[in-house]
Amino acid sequence: MFDIKSIRDNPAVFDAGLKRRGLEPLSAKLLVLDEARRAHVTKLQEAQARRNAASKEIGRAKGAKDEATAARLMAEVASLKDFLTSGEKTEKAETAKLDAALADIPNLPRDEVPDGADEKANVEVRRFGDPKAVPAAALNKPKQHFEIGEALDMMDFESAAKVSGARFVFLKGQLARLERALGQFMLDIHTEEFGYTEVNPPLLVRDDAAYGTGNLPKFEADLFFVQSFPLESGELDQLVAEAGFPRDQPLKEQLRFVMGVAKANRRTLIPTAEVSLTNLVREQILDEDALPKRFTACTPCFRSEAGSAGRDTRGMIRQHQFTKVELVSVTTPEKSLEEHERMTACAENILKRLGLPFRTMLLCTGDMGFASQKTYDIEVWLPGQDAYREISSCSVCGDFQARRMGARYRPKGSKDVKFVHTLNGSALAVGRTLVAVLENYQQADGSVMIPEALRPYMGNKDRIAKAQ
RNA sequence: GGAUGGGUGGCCGAGUGGUUUAUGGCACCGGUCUUGAAAACCGGCGUGCUCGCAAGGGUACCGGGGGUUCGAAUCCCUCCCCAUCCGCCA
Numbered sequence: 068m069f070d071i072k073s074i075r076d077n078p079a080v081f082d083a084g085l086k087r088r089g090l091e092p093l094s095a096k097l098l099v100l101d102e103a104r105r106a107h108v109t110k111l112q113e114a115q116a117r118r119n120a121a122s123k124e125i126g127r128a129k130g131a132k133d134e135a136t137a138a139r140l141m142a143e144v145a146s147l148k149d150f151l152t153s154g155e156k157t158e159k160a161e162t163a164k165l166d167a168a169l170a171d172i173p174n175l176p177r178d179e180v181p182d183g184a185d186e187k188a189n190v191e192v193r194r195f196g197d198p199k200a201v202p203a204a205a206l207n208k209p210k211q212h213f214e215i216g217e218a219l220d221m222m223d224f225e226s227a228a229k230v231s232g233a234r235f236v237f238l239k240g241q242l243a244r245l246e247r248a249l250g251q252f253m254l255d256i257h258t259e260e261f262g263y264t265e266v267n268p269p270l271l272v273r274d275d276a277a278y279g280t281g282n283l284p285k286f287e288a289d290l291f292f293v294q295s296f297p298l299e300s301g302e303l304d305q306l307v308a309e310a311g312f313p314r315d316q317p318l319k320e321q322l323r324f325v326m327g328v329a330k331a332n333r334r335t336l337i338p339t340a341e342v343s344l345t346n347l348v349r350e351q352i353l354d355e356d357a358l359p360k361r362f363t364a365c366t367p368c369f370r371s372e373a374g375s376a377g378r379d380t381r382g383m384i385r386q387h388q389f390t391k392v393e394l395v396s397v398t399t400p401e402k403s404l405e406e407h408e409r410m411t412a413c414a415e416n417i418l419k420r421l422g423l424p425f426r427t428m429l430l431c432t433g434d435m436g437f438a439s440q441k442t443y444d445i446e447v448w449l450p451g452q453d454a455y456r457e458i459s460s461c462s463v464c465g466d467f468q469a470r471r472m473g474a475r476y477r478p479k480g481s482k483d484v485k486f487v488h489t490l491n492g493s494a495l496a497v498g499r500t501l502v503a504v505l506e507n508y509q510q511a512d513g514s515v516m517i518p519e520a521l522r523p524y525m526g527n528k529d530r531i532a533k534a535q
Numbered sequence: 536g537g538a539u540g541g542g543u544g545g546c547c548g549a550g551u552g553g554u555u556u557a558u559g560g561c562a563c564c565g566g567u568c569u570u571g572a573a574a575a576c577c578g579g580c581g582u583g584c585u586c587g588c589a590a591g592g593g594u595a596c597c598g599g600g601g602g603u604u605c606g607a608a609u610c611c612c613u614c615c616c617c618a619u620c621c622g623c624c625a
Contacts, residue, residue: 122606126553
């Protein structure tokens with residue numbers, strides 16, 4: 068969310084930032100809304116000032132038993148009433164209009180972010196490990212993870228399709244345990260070595276929270292929602308009568324109406340723990356001493372993957388439900404860039420310990436998420452795909468989310484309050500880490516070696532093999 | 536699901552229609568005192584918007600929205616949220 072004042076002060080800079088994101092200039096349009104609103108507010112406030120002054124005099128006049136003066140003033144205030152009533156409504160409407168326009172604008176890239184339209188313009192900043200040195204490199208044709216998992220009889224997409232539909236999976240036996248082990252392993256490192264506080268957060272959140280991180284209102288289609296439907300028997304008939312249920316309209320319209328009613332009672336299934344964790348500081352004014360705050364959580368994430376039909380349809384790469392260990396930091400503006408590097412290093416550290424080759428990419432302007440100012444993606448080597456694939460994304464959001472959430476802090480020795488900076492990163496996406504372990508550690512006989520660091524979490528076994 | 540009680544500034548908490556600008560305390564900031572600190576004392580101290588070069592002024596906000604009134608934290612309606620008890624329940 069942008070501060071309209073900063074756009075007013077520097078429209079050219081704002082539009083230039085949008086352009087780097089591949090968007091048309093918006094400042095002119097926004098400033099028209101802003102101008103109209105301010106002109107109106109000024110007029111309204113003058114009328115309110117007159118009303119308040121007169122009302123005070125009325126109080127004094129009545130106290131002095133001067134009924135004639137009181138009556139005259141009352142008549143004067145009454146004449147303002149129409150404008151005051153309508154004017155307050157207009158102000159609300161104009162503010163809402165401006166806010167709605169601002170809420171859909173993505174964060175602007177920092178200067179050091181490379182320009183570009185898509186992932187082809189991302190810039191590699193470093194690399195770790197050698198794809199030719201992993202166990203799978205010894206094989207003629209390394210298999211993809213779903214081939215390995217299905218052959219082990221521990222990864223079942225067919226049953227998942229029957230039970231839940233496409234883009235779900237059953238993990239069984241040692242692979243179910245491997246998923247659990249990975250989550251534990253990552254959490255232990257982040258809490259014990261990197262100072263993150265482990266959190267077990269709500270998976271269902273209010274719209275306000277999803278708005279705070281930037282998932283709403285623009286990306287509603289990417290989310291899943293749950294609710295207990297608010298209507299009891301008879302209430303629907305009442306709604307039809309009062310609000311005009313569009314019964315004679317196409318089904319789509321009827322559905323839209325019902326969804327509108329339902330929206331009031333819904334909860335969002337978190338698409339990432341970033342939503343729950345970042346909103347931990349919403350609507351607060353923190354002491355600077357309390358910063359940075361560092362949270363981590365291992366949670367299921369839910370994404371509708373609308374618009375990604377046909378992409379990564381096989382296997383576990385792109386699922387409606389997956390597990391992820393998330394890192395969130397809340398810092399001062401001065402420390403946020405440094406924290407971004409630190410966070411990315413925490414994520415990379417997991418891959419290093421698992422012996423998985425990766426490269427770290429600085430995303431270009433066209434590939435960054437909505438709330439981000441600057442993002443590093445970490446891409447892990449997948450021998451079965453013969454490619455690097457995203458396994459982590461670490462973003463610094465500046466005050467973009469903080470404004471949406473009302474998350475502020477009081478700088479030491481200052482009376483002013485400022486917005487905090489927020490950061491989030493995956494460390495790591497557990498499902499994809501499992502994929503990477505399978506593909507990199509696969510053996511010719513179809514079994515999978517367990518990386519050393521993970522063995523304590525796997526009953527000290529050294530490999531996953533098909534049950535006899 | 537039923538019943539009751541609540542939602543006031545960073546925190547705690549008073550305030551049932553005006554004649555003061557929302558008590559008071561804590562925390563915080565400045566000062567006096569002190570070698571320094573603490574204590575004590577004095578002063579300051581909510582957030583947003585808006586007008587103004589500035590100093591400063593205006594306005595809104597006491598969970599959200601609507602209403603009554605010349606005037607609402609206070610009265611009415613409605614919604615949301617929180618807490619407690621009962622019921623059900625992993």
